[in-house]
Amino acid sequence: MQEYxxxxxxxxxxxxxGPANVDxxxxxxxxxxxxxxxxxxxxxxxxxxxxxxxxxxxxxxxxTLPVSGTGSAGMEMAVHNLVEEGxxxxxxxxxxxxxxxVQVIKRAGGKVIPVETEWGRALEAEKIEDALKNSNAEVIAxxxxxxxxxxxxxxxxxxKIAKEYDALLLVDAVTTLGGSEIKVDGLGxxxxxxxxxxxxxxxxxxxxxxxxxxxxxxxxxxxxxxxxWYLDVRLVEKYWSGDRVYHHTPPVSMLYALREALxxxxxxxxxxxxxxxxxxxxxLIRGLEALGMALLVEDEEIRLPQLTTxxxxxxxxxxxxxxxLLERYGIEIGGGLGPFKGKVWRIGxxxxxxxxxxxxxxxxxxxxxxxxxxxxxxxxxxVKAASEYLESR
Amino acid sequence: MQEYxxxxxxxxxxxxxGPANVDxxxxxxxxxxxxxxxxxxxxxxxxxxxxxxxxxxxxxxxxTLPVSGTGSAGMEMAVHNLVEEGxxxxxxxxxxxxxxxVQVIKRAGGKVIPVETEWGRALEAEKIEDALKNSNAEVIAxxxxxxxxxxxxxxxxxxKIAKEYDALLLVDAVTTLGGSEIKVDGLGxxxxxxxxxxxxxxxxxxxxxxxxxxxxxxxxxxxxxxxxWYLDVRLVEKYWSGDRVYHHTPPVSMLYALREALxxxxxxxxxxxxxxxxxxxxxLIRGLEALGMALLVEDEEIRLPQLTTxxxxxxxxxxxxxxxLLERYGIEIGGGLGPFKGKVWRIGxxxxxxxxxxxxxxxxxxxxxxxxxxxxxxxxxxVKAASEYLESR
Numbered sequence: 081m082q083e084y085x086x087x088x089x090x091x092x093x094x095x096x097x098g099p100a101n102v103d104x105x106x107x108x109x110x111x112x113x114x115x116x117x118x119x120x121x122x123x124x125x126x127x128x129x130x131x132x133x134x135x136x137x138x139x140x141x142x143x144t145l146p147v148s149g150t151g152s153a154g155m156e157m158a159v160h161n162l163v164e165e166g167x168x169x170x171x172x173x174x175x176x177x178x179x180x181x182v183q184v185i186k187r188a189g190g191k192v193i194p195v196e197t198e199w200g201r202a203l204e205a206e207k208i209e210d211a212l213k214n215s216n217a218e219v220i221a222x223x224x225x226x227x228x229x230x231x232x233x234x235x236x237x238x239x240k241i242a243k244e245y246d247a248l249l250l251v252d253a254v255t256t257l258g259g260s261e262i263k264v265d266g267l268g269x270x271x272x273x274x275x276x277x278x279x280x281x282x283x284x285x286x287x288x289x290x291x292x293x294x295x296x297x298x299x300x301x302x303x304x305x306x307x308x309w310y311l312d313v314r315l316v317e318k319y320w321s322g323d324r325v326y327h328h329t330p331p332v333s334m335l336y337a338l339r340e341a342l343x344x345x346x347x348x349x350x351x352x353x354x355x356x357x358x359x360x361x362x363x364l365i366r367g368l369e370a371l372g373m374a375l376l377v378e379d380e381e382i383r384l385p386q387l388t389t390x391x392x393x394x395x396x397x398x399x400x401x402x403x404x405l406l407e408r409y410g411i412e413i414g415g416g417l418g419p420f421k422g423k424v425w426r427i428g429x430x431x432x433x434x435x436x437x438x439x440x441x442x443x444x445x446x447x448x449x450x451x452x453x454x455x456x457x458x459x460x461x462x463v464k465a466a467s468e469y470l471e472s473r
Numbered sequence: 474m475q476e477y478x479x480x481x482x483x484x485x486x487x488x489x490x491g492p493a494n495v496d497x498x499x500x501x502x503x504x505x506x507x508x509x510x511x512x513x514x515x516x517x518x519x520x521x522x523x524x525x526x527x528x529x530x531x532x533x534x535x536x537t538l539p540v541s542g543t544g545s546a547g548m549e550m551a552v553h554n555l556v557e558e559g560x561x562x563x564x565x566x567x568x569x570x571x572x573x574x575v576q577v578i579k580r581a582g583g584k585v586i587p588v589e590t591e592w593g594r595a596l597e598a599e600k601i602e603d604a605l606k607n608s609n610a611e612v613i614a615x616x617x618x619x620x621x622x623x624x625x626x627x628x629x630x631x632x633k634i635a636k637e638y639d640a641l642l643l644v645d646a647v648t649t650l651g652g653s654e655i656k657v658d659g660l661g662x663x664x665x666x667x668x669x670x671x672x673x674x675x676x677x678x679x680x681x682x683x684x685x686x687x688x689x690x691x692x693x694x695x696x697x698x699x700x701x702w703y704l705d706v707r708l709v710e711k712y713w714s715g716d717r718v719y720h721h722t723p724p725v726s727m728l729y730a731l732r733e734a735l736x737x738x739x740x741x742x743x744x745x746x747x748x749x750x751x752x753x754x755x756x757l758i759r760g761l762e763a764l765g766m767a768l769l770v771e772d773e774e775i776r777l778p779q780l781t782t783x784x785x786x787x788x789x790x791x792x793x794x795x796x797x798l799l800e801r802y803g804i805e806i807g808g809g810l811g812p813f814k815g816k817v818w819r820i821g822x823x824x825x826x827x828x829x830x831x832x833x834x835x836x837x838x839x840x841x842x843x844x845x846x847x848x849x850x851x852x853x854x855x856v857k858a859a860s861e862y863l864e865s866r
Contacts (some may be wrong), residue, residue: 082731084521084525084735084736084739087502087518087729087732089506089507089508089514089729090506090508090512090514092506092508092509092512094508094509096506096509096511098720098722099507099508099509099510099725101506101507102506102507105776107503107504107505107506107507107726108504109480110500110503110504110726111500111501111503111504112480112482113482113483113484113485113494113495113500114482114487114492114494114495114500114670114676114677115482115483115485115487115492116485116487116492116805116807117492118487118489118805118808119483119485119799121482121483125480128477129821132477148542148543148546148678149541149546149703150540150721150722150723150724151721151722152543152702152720152721152722153542153703153721156701156702156703160700164776171498172690180702183704184646184704186702187699187700187702188700189700194688203626268726277507277722277724283507283725283726284507284723284724284725284726285541285678285725285727286656286724294852295845305580306702307553307580307581307582307700308549308580308701309545309576309580310542310546310549311547311579312546318668323827326810327545328543328544328545328546329491329492329543329545329668329670329677329680330543330677331543331676331677331727332492332676332677332678333495333500333676333677333678333726333727334678334724334726334727336480337726339477339480342477342478342601343477343791349549354628404487406512412508412512414507414509415718415866417512447583463642469769
């Protein structure tokens with residue numbers, strides 16, 4: 081058997097779809113001494129996390145906690161608890177993660193009423209209303225920030241329709257929570273999930289979820305237990321609520337990290353954090369446009385600030401360029417998913433990484449690469465465009 | 474909203490059923506910089522982990538990886554992949570975690586053929602054979618180390634029966650992996666899962682699993698997809714295998730920690746590690762007996778060295794004594810589960826914690842507490858008994 085050396089990860093600037101770089105404060109908290117799952121100290125951590133998650137989700141939902149798994153486990157928890165065998169669900173599909181919801185619903189035994197739109201566009205609320213009218217669906221599922229396309233889905237109209245038709249609204253906030261305005265109670269969202277490693281600024285491994293009273297009542301009145309014991313929120317909550325009934329051993333170090341990441345958000349203020357993501361994302365766009373690059377999402381209003389999808393310029397090789405960015409500049413950006421593979425790059429500015437310094441570093445690296453390949457870019461033009469935008473704010 | 478202070482966990486000696494204290498090397502690895510899920514560096518980490526897990530499981534199974542969840546997620550992955558709707562499964566039930574397997578199988582749509590024994594005893598292989606004979610079961614599920622009772626279930630006879638009847642053998646090694654001899658290939662185990670926070674010496678949050686070729690073939694030939702998308706091992710393996718097809722964002726920091734914990738095991742040597750757990754556990758027992766305490770598991774041969782269940786002496790209050798141990802001596806031990814609540818303590822000596830120093834510290838604290846409550850214990854008798862045993866080894 082080969083020898084296993086000391087772990088020496090390279091220092092990367094993670095400007096892909098996540099994980100983003102993690103605040104040193106959060107990394108440090110991971111190394112704190114572990115305590116047991118009945119330790120009064122840990123109970124305090126659980127309570128803090130729940131309160132802080134309510135703040136980040138902008139909700140007073142009692143049932144607000146992090147799932148002991150990654151974002152996809154959060155999706156599975158939300159779907160499997162809310163959707164019973166045979167239930168119809170209207171699903172907005174505008175990219176890879178809308179598709180994923182479809183798969184998870186089908187596995188839960190649900191029947192998907194799809195409402196599709198071209199990747200790179202937002203869903204039309206009217207079509208969702210039509211689907212709702214013409215079905216027995218009691219749940220609408222949509223993705224708030226579609227990481228595969230860089231579209232920020234407006235939720236207001238959809239939320240209004242959900243209310244009118246008395247349907248439950250399930251929202252995937254994997255890419256938006258902590259980065260874009262989302263008010264769970266204000267909009268009337270009934271189930272919402274996210275991940276730890278994007279705009280929350282933590283390391284990957286946890287999935288915050290929240291359920292409204294209405295969602296909880298549907299879950300409590302299920303005809304049959306859900307198939308998953310691990311993700312049965314009514315079992316999980318018994319530990320997170322005051323009763324502390326053992327369900328599974330919580331991932332203590334990850335909980336420390338999440339608490340620290342949420343504490344940092346609380347210190348910054350959630351509105352300021354939304355603004356920071358928006359400003360940084362828009363500055364990046366100015367710079368990319370100054371480099372002559374085109375964005376996938378044409379409508380400015382629905383561009384996801386924390387994840388920009390840019391078309392790969394003709395003449396640049398996808399993999400080779402990303403490799404050069406990684407190896408020469410230490411920058412990771414994301415490739416395209418599904419139909420966008422080889423056609424689009426996904427540039428993330430999330431959490432700890434959503435700042436000017438990173439925008440300028442990336443633009444400067446892209447400028448050098450474009451120049452090397454003979455693209456007509458002017459020296460410093462991109463950095464100038466981004467800087468001017470930032471100064472104007 | 475209240476203020477959230479700096480996280481300052483108390484220093485505890487974790488001698489309960491897990492998590493155990495984590496080697497400082499492992500804790501430190503948690504703070505290393507995070508990289509993306511397509512980073513060549515991370516691919517190296519994934520490969521190392523798989524190889525090291527094969528060493529720890531003593532298997533050459535290709536499909537050997539850590540589930541992105543806790544030990545219970547590992548149980549759910551093993552059960553849901555192997556058990557289809559309507560499948561009969563012979564389940565050995567000798568404690569809380571045997572019961573848990575039953576619940577998970579039922580949720581997967583399986584039909585449980587229970588083989589029960591009194592809590593505190595081992596399962597009888599003959600009864601398992603009878604159940605197999607009288608059913609259509611193709612899977613036998615047993616717990617190797619029953620954390621609720623402190624029984625180490627002998628597996629040889631059961632494994633032989635599984636072979637004879639061409640049944641798949643599913644083994645819960647949550648408490649034993651890395652602490653007690655378990656040879657997946659040697660015994661012919663087809664599916665085995667564990668957790669990170671017990672004898673592997675890592676922090677909680679990951680669940681190593683391994684599937685034999687035979688198990689894999691059953692999974693590949695399922696009539697229907699399993700209900701869980703997150704735990705579908707055929708999807709998960711596409712990322713862990715050479716193809717690196719994105720499934721979910723791996724918990725990078727936790728993977729760093731697991732690799733470091735496994736590297737430490739490799740340095741120690743798995744046989745030496747099994748011996749260390751056995752010796753330390755037996756030393757504890759000598760000490761407890763010198764204090765006049767009685768063990769739950771009467772048969773010495775089946776005592777789980779890394780988790781000793783001891784009867785709470787008449788006249789000592791369960792909660793108050795554990796609180797005193799925690800607050801005055803910084804020691805956490807576990808309370809009883811199910812019918813043993815208030816009757817039994819569970820003392821773990823796992824991974825980093827399985828050493829003399831901890832045995833002596835605990836015995837000395839227990840001696841003081843017993844004395845204070847008027848029990849006739851001789852000064853230093855327990856420490857002497859444990860030390861003498863250790864010197865004789």
